[in-house]
């Protein structure tokens with residue numbers, strides 16, 4: 001979809017969703033009324049940001065006050081197919097319509113095709129992930145074996161017996177199943193494609209799946225509340241945003257959208273007529289890149305998960321996260337310990353990257369490389385200070401905020 005067509009598409013469904021929520025979801029209506037807004041004030045991608053973000057952490061209390069769904073469900077209970085339960089607890093209704101998680105686009109981009117037989121090893125109790133993927137696979141035209149978690153030997157036996165071409169589950173369990181098949185003398189499993197999630201996928205592990213086992217391995221981003229909002233294509237260069245969610249990267253404190261390329265909280269509005277999450281703050285951080293992807297899709301890409309919003313520190317108006325500190329340090333090489341210290345001088349924030357060097361490493365070569373890495377990763381200027389071994393304690397905080405506001 002061309003960018004202009006995507007905007008039109010999203011604004012059309014957004015207006016319909018807001019009108020429906022105003023009418024039938026008192027929880028959404030209460031939020032609009034508290035902000036003195038009506039649906040027509042929010043009907044464009046820009047004006048949507050006038051509605052304050054609702055935080056995931058607020059959901060348990062809101063649901064307790066207006067059980068069971070906090071006034072966020074638009075249909076009567078007799079139309080609900082399933083009720084999922086997330087820690088909190090948070091109750092999520094699944095309505096009558098199919099595809100409300102928007103996961104089939106992602107699975108198709110990840111290589112699943114009609115006729116694939118897929119073993120689904122995610123947990124089927126309480127949480128939606130396994131059910132979400134089952135439904136999406138069925139919509140594509142795949143057959144699913146709902147094997148659920150564990151029982152490795154049975155998984156191997158079933159995968160062999162049905163000729164499973166696809167796997168869904170955690171990357172570590174995929175490795176376990178592949179290894180176990182070899183130990184059992186079952187030979188190579190017929191998997192050709194895998195959608196993995198619920199934990200990090202190290203690139204080295206992905207290479208093993210792809211190069212040693214010939215399994216195209218892709219991942220996505222979503223939560224129980226909002227479904228799938230981003231997925232990897234064949235290029236695996238970040239996760240494309242789905243058109244049925246308006247995903248904004250926002251300042252975790254003010255809830256305002258940030259410029260493209262800045263780290264911020266994922267705030268999503270999803271086209272789900274049963275459970276319309278409007279500006280839902282996930283508490284997860286990411287960075288989005290809107291450069292064109294070689295695959296030909298024009299949607300922007302989420303560049304991975306960058307930690308939790310409650311761990312960020314704001315420096316000169318930009319958020320920095322401990323994972324960015326690690327990323328910059330890894331690029332510079334030759335550091336044994338490091339810590340970012342934020343101070344104030346002449347009413348300005350100062351960011352100092354304190355480092356201890358490995359044996360034989362010269363400060364003169366590390367400092368320029370690290371300063372370039374800081375600019376590249378954090379989009380901020382920082383100075384490098386080399387300190388003697390033992391200055392930075394082993395369990396020191398990655399970012400030490402030593403600003404005094406007096």
Ligand SMILES: [Zn+2]
Pocket residue numbers: 233234235240293294295296297
């Ligand atoms: Zn792509």
